[in-house]
Amino acid sequence: MNIKDRLYRFFSIRLVQHLSFWTVFVLLELGRFVDMEPTRVPNEIIFESFQLLSIVIFVYFNLRFLIPRYWNKGNYLKYILLIVISEIVMISFLSITFYLFPEVHFKKMAYEHPERLILFSFFKLNIFTLSTTLFHFVKEWIALKDENLKFTAKAQEQLEAELNLLKEQVNPHFLFNTLNNIYSMSLYDSVKTPEMILKLSQLISYMLYECKDEKVKLEKEIQFINNYIELESLRVEDTANINLNISGKDQNYKVPPLLFIPLIENTFKHGIHSESGKSEINIDLHFYSDKIELKIANPIDPDQPKNEKPGGLGIQNVKKRLNLLYSKNHSFIITENETQYQTLVCITLNKEYEH
16 A cells, blocks of 8 residues: 555544644744743743634534534534524623633724624634634535435346346246257258357357347347347248348447337247248347337237246246336337237337447
């Protein structure tokens, strides 16, 4: 620890701060004893000590009693009234001390101009009262600001930790389902397996090297979605028609990685029913000047139990991430009837360009 840090820690101690303040005042007061007659010095020192002690008592009465008990609790009028009364009492007391010590430096003013004496006592008292009160409020403001910063930093850390956990949940869940699909395909159509593995390697590469960032360029996320849909299309080409529509020229947005994948994965998992002919899967992704909109529609299995709903971990994950990332700037709507299940996600966002 260097000298600067040691001094900072030393003067951060409250007792040191208070002693330093009063020491500076005493040193300033001692300056007027330089040219004083030696015979007068003892009496003047006793007088100044008496006045200083009175001011110190008043200052800490204000800092330790009046401010915490009245000002900090919102009783501002009562605080002002009490501080005014207390000052009148203290100024009267300080003025009287001039007459108790008739040989002091200001004795002539005490007798000839008592109003000046009162004014002098008023300024002397309020210089310390106002400066210490202001110092107290500044310290409280700084402490409150530091506390808010610490709370904000802690909240941000918790938010990032939760987001990372949610993002990490997507990866194993997604990989498990994809590998399971490839394995199932290899059992009856081994010709397509190499191509599917190649597509999967591209997906894994993106997840390993791109998804570490908080946000990725939209065009990269779209490419990932395309690769995933192409992979799934190889598996379901005999049982489903996949209609992917992506519109919008501006792809310079940055978005959270893998945000939409659980929803698209969900539609392949629950929206394809070979018993009822080819299923129709519609995936529409539109991006505008200030928002992104994803709409997914897939048929519902007519034999699915009424109390069983598509989704689960994937949809809950997306909902949590949207709430954490976009709060009130998004909508997530699920509608369904007897034949179709539809998901609509709309995100309002500011453009964040890659520089």
